[in-house]
Amino acid sequence: MDIILLERIEKLGAIGDVVSVKDGYARNYLLPNKKALRANETNKKVFEANRSRIEADNAERRSDAEKHSQNVDGKQVVLIRASSNSGQLYGSVSVRDIVDALNADGAGVAKHMIVLERPIKTIGVFDVRVNLHPEVSVNVKVNVARSPDEADLQSQGVDVMAAMFEQDTAGFVEAFDPNAEPGTIAADDEEAEGEAQA
Secondary structure: OEEEEOOOEOOOEOOOOEEEOOHHHHHHHHOOOOOEEEOOHHHHHHHHHHHHHHHHHHHHHHHHHHHHHHHHOOOEEEEEOOEOOOOEEEEEEOHHHHHHHHHHOOOOOOHHHEEOOOOEEEOEEEEEEEEEEOOEEEEEEEEEEOOHHHHHHHHOOOOHHHHHHHOOOOOOOOOOOOOOOOOOOHHHHHHHHHHHHO
16 A cells, blocks of 8 residues: 655655555554555645645654653663573563653653563663654663662673672582592591591
8 A cells, every 4th residue: 555654654764755555554553543644646635735734743743852852861760570590580571661660760751652672581781762753762771680789780780690600609518539438428537537547
């Protein structure tokens, strides 16, 4: 289906472009959300008559989004989640979790603005893109940790999972004698040798 775009759409085109898309994409998303018009002669005339108003509205929304981006850009939110010892979360971090955390910090974003390429299923610090307008996007950091202390370490750049496995495991070390009889204890053998020499 050929359509006329009423706003810039990533990987598709800019305002006024006539593009061909799949029928379902046009019928189910672009047309109901008023992002496009069917490309017929009547709609082309209507678009050209209203082009300056459409572009002015878009410029106004873009400038509002750029002002708003100063409040959102570079924010870091901390999400405390339960995870296994290997760092895998029990569940995942959803878009709603990120929106709630950002809005609690005063960002004022909606769910449709968050672009999460893949679900967050491990602890760590992740960059998440926020599209405030089709032409204005910013990045926020999502710090997923098991505790606030761990979140502080991660924000300083420490890989807590690697640090956990590098911890000194030296402690109790059992004496090992490869020639010992099964069931004997190494300390008893040393004592017996000491008594035998005395």
